[in-house]
Amino acid sequence: MLFILCAVFLPNLHHAFARLENENLTQKLNQLLMEEPDLKGAIAGVSIRSAIKGEFLYDHLGDIRLRPASNMKLLTAAAALSVLGQDYRFITEVLTDGLVKKKTLEGNLYLKGKGDPTLLIADFENMALEIKKLGIKKINGNLIGDDKWYDDVRYSTDLSWSDEQAYYGAQVSALTASPTTDFDSGSVLVEIDPGTGKGDRADVKVTPDTDFVKIINRTETVPEDGKKEIVIERQHAKNTIIIKGTIPLKSKIEKEWIGVWEPTRYAMALFKQALTDHGIQITGKTKTGTTPDEAISLHTRQSIPLSELLVPFMKLSNNGHAETLVKEMGKVVKGEGSWEKGLAVLETELAKFGVDTDTLLLRDGSGISQANLIPANQISQLLFAVQNQTWFPTLLKSLPYAGEQDKMLGGTLRNRLKEPIFKGKVKAKTGTITSVSSLSGYVQTKSGQTLIFSIMLNNLLDDSFGKRIENKIITILVNQ
Structure with missing residues (x-):
């Protein structure tokens, strides 16, 4: 019961x-x-x-x-x-339409992006090292960035113009680069440290270390009890970054991630820099273009999995x-x-x-x-x-x-x-x-x-x- x-x-x-x-x-x-x-x-x-x-x-x-x-x-x-x-992994390829003769690549070198947002300066250096291992010391041709995997529309439809310079509003390209392992693709990290004495310009560091962006430093170091007022602006359609304002002595480093203008050219600047650092001479220009179907693959880089x-x-x-x-x-x-x-x-x-x-x-x-x-x-x-x-x-x-x-x-x-x-x-x-x-x-x-x-x-x-x-x-x- x-x-x-x-x-x-x-x-x-x-x-x-x-x-x-x-x-x-x-x-x-x-x-x-x-x-x-x-x-x-x-x-x-x-x-x-x-x-x-x-x-x-x-x-x-x-x-x-x-x-x-x-x-x-x-x-x-x-x-x-x-x-x-x-x-799933994103692929980046290094290809050529030429042949190697006496340590010289007679032809163009292509960097073909397929959307990888995780490329760091170390990855471009590794690509350059792989080219060097092939015995190539000179490229008698152009360095060409291929971002045709995606269309050429860089911003989503409703992105506000005021977000253009921000890392969260960075341009989207099939060939791009990131400054750190946070993988904020299409941006650089700007760090501002107070100068050594009152009245000095602040010390500015850019990661990755590249001349793709130009820094105009209009800052001033002020006494410890002074006011921190730092403004960072990237000029429209340019990669000129203007930093102005005041930063007190002994204050914490100010950090800001800034979106670059045209991430494909940004990636190519890092790749060219890496090739040069590894002693590889390039006689031609650095530009964007399309990889020919008959191009030969020299190196393939895979991203981390999704x-x-x-x-x-x-x-x-x-x-x-x-x-x-x-x-x-x-x-x-x-x-x-x-x-x-x-x-x-x-x-x-x-x-x-x-x-x-x-x-x-x-x-x-x-x-x-x-x-x-x-x-x-x-x-x-x-x-x-x-x-x-x-x-x-x-x-x-x-x-x-x-x-x-x-x-x-x-x-x-x-x-x-x-x-x-x-x-x-x-x-x-x-x-x-x-x-x-x-x-x-x-x-x-x-x-x-x-x-x-x-x-x-x-x-x-x-x-x-x-x-x-x-x-x-x-x-x-x-x-x-």
Whole structure:
């Protein structure tokens, strides 16, 4: 009799408790969204699902299209893993249309890029070394950069002119270079250190060390109690970087990543420099062009696999990686490395995960556009569906982890949700553009549930408002 009673009543009790928990969650979130003063005049789209069954636990304007900011990268990353595969690598080739005679290459040397955003100065040096190993000491021809793997459109449709010099707005090319292992392709790192004495110019260092960019130093070192006011500007359509302002003695180094004008020529400048440093003379010009079909391959360089690239891409929210992946998907699937073809492939892949693509407006792969529009419910649907994919652990690992100080773990969440209750519990993609803040991912609750959430806050008067509100929502979820 006792067994029969338990069988009858316990499932009902379980459902009753679950219903009470959901009602409690709904009440707390509704109260927060209704009473939060910084949401007055703004729009909040919030979607919360069970990670196991995918059913909605909370939905506030979840079907309203909102600007996702860098939450757009969740869509791009999932589609890239689906289309390209987590073992996919980008290729860069060194080829020639000539022959080697008495240590002289009689012909042109081609550097053919196929989208690799991870090329460092060390890689160009290694390419030069491989040429030297072939016994070549002189190139009696031109040095030609081939970036025809993608189209020649360098900026996504809605990129603001004010973002042109920023690393997050750097031009996209099939042949490019990065200054550090963060792989901010198409940019240089500028470091500004105070001079040795009052009135001195600041010391300026550029990585990689190249004369492709010209530095105009108009800085002044001021006393320790002086004001730090450094302004860095790259002139439009040029690679002249003007640095002006004041920097106090003994102050920390000021760092800024600056996007270059024409990344193909930037990569070629580094390659030429490497060849020269290895004692290889070039008689011709350095220019761009197309590699002939009959050209012979001298060296091939492979990038790290996509599974590894996804870490700096997602953790650090790298816009250049997102746009490169969009173009690469277009090239691989439709034979054209363009935003138009890549975004078409992206939409096709999203539909496979149950995302209603008729509700989306997609303009780029990074989310920098103010015209991208996605409902929160569609992001949470994607995050639910991808859990069944073999590459899901790779995607999950690439998300920023709340409270982890290592930037390749915590990423853009390393300085948020730092209390012990959040550590290891929140893995999510952040997003910020003017008036927009977003956060979507996975959270483990106090009761042991895993929830999927998407929070998109639009029309904010201050971006910091959004982060504070998102943190409050996550706190409610963790404590469930």
